[in-house]
Amino acid sequence: MSKQAIEQIANFIYETGSLQRTPRSGLWFLGSGEQSVAEHTLRAAFIVYALCYLTPKADKHKALFMTLVHDLGEGRTSDLNYIHQRYGRLAEAKAIEDIAGSTPFGGDIKEAYQEEQAKETLEARLAKDADNLEWITTLREEEVKGNIKARSWVTIAVKRLKTEAGKAVGARLLKAHPDAWWFDEKDKWFVTRAEKTRAWKSPQQKGKKQKNRVKRDRV
Numbered sequence: 001m002s003k004q005a006i007e008q009i010a011n012f013i014y015e016t017g018s019l020q021r022t023p024r025s026g027l028w029f030l031g032s033g034e035q036s037v038a039e040h041t042l043r044a045a046f047i048v049y050a051l052c053y054l055t056p057k058a059d060k061h062k063a064l065f066m067t068l069v070h071d072l073g074e075g076r077t078s079d080l081n082y083i084h085q086r087y088g089r090l091a092e093a094k095a096i097e098d099i100a101g102s103t104p105f106g107g108d109i110k111e112a113y114q115e116e117q118a119k120e121t122l123e124a125r126l127a128k129d130a131d132n133l134e135w136i137t138t139l140r141e142e143e144v145k146g147n148i149k150a151r152s153w154v155t156i157a158v159k160r161l162k163t164e165a166g167k168a169v170g171a172r173l174l175k176a177h178p179d180a181w182w183f184d185e186k187d188k189w190f191v192t193r194a195e196k197t198r199a200w201k202s203p204q205q206k207g208k209k210q211k212n213r214v215k216r217d218r219v
Helices: 003-021 026-030 037-054 060-069 082-086 092-101 106-118 122-143 150-158 164-175 203-218
Strands: none
Touching: 003 037, 026 082, 026 122, 037 060, 037 122, 037 164, 060 106, 060 122, 092 106, 106 122, 122 150, 122 164, 150 164
């Protein structure tokens, strides 16, 4: 455990904090919503883990690391929206190279970034799908708040999905309401706050209860 390695890791930790202050600029043109690169990266990491669960042969650790580093360079270059990209991309690859050169595990960062960018391996495709699924999720959240442009953007983003798992999750995201995981207007607890209706009910439990009710009605 060298002193130099510790110093480099400390600097790296501070640098990753810059992602909290780097905005996702695509939302500027959407006209609503705010998100940092760090927020995007965190949810994308959860998404790729879930995609790997649906794809057992994938190396989830590899896919997770690729997702964590895929926008790491944007702390130095900023995030480019669709308009910016038409006129050229900032030197994100060079930023990754410089970051890699200043960390003791730089080789791992550079290798993961290059593999994710190439999109040739299963893990790289899953990481890219997670990146796009996170964007789709963000757009859906803006759509249900009333942004009418978001749906056309979602339609385009869904076409970028490459893996079977990514396409399946993407299709479900288009149908599921962003609040479905916690809110059900038919749940009596929201009205009564009664103790007997307080227990948490997942969407799956609610669906099962509805099916049982239909069966009883038929008897």
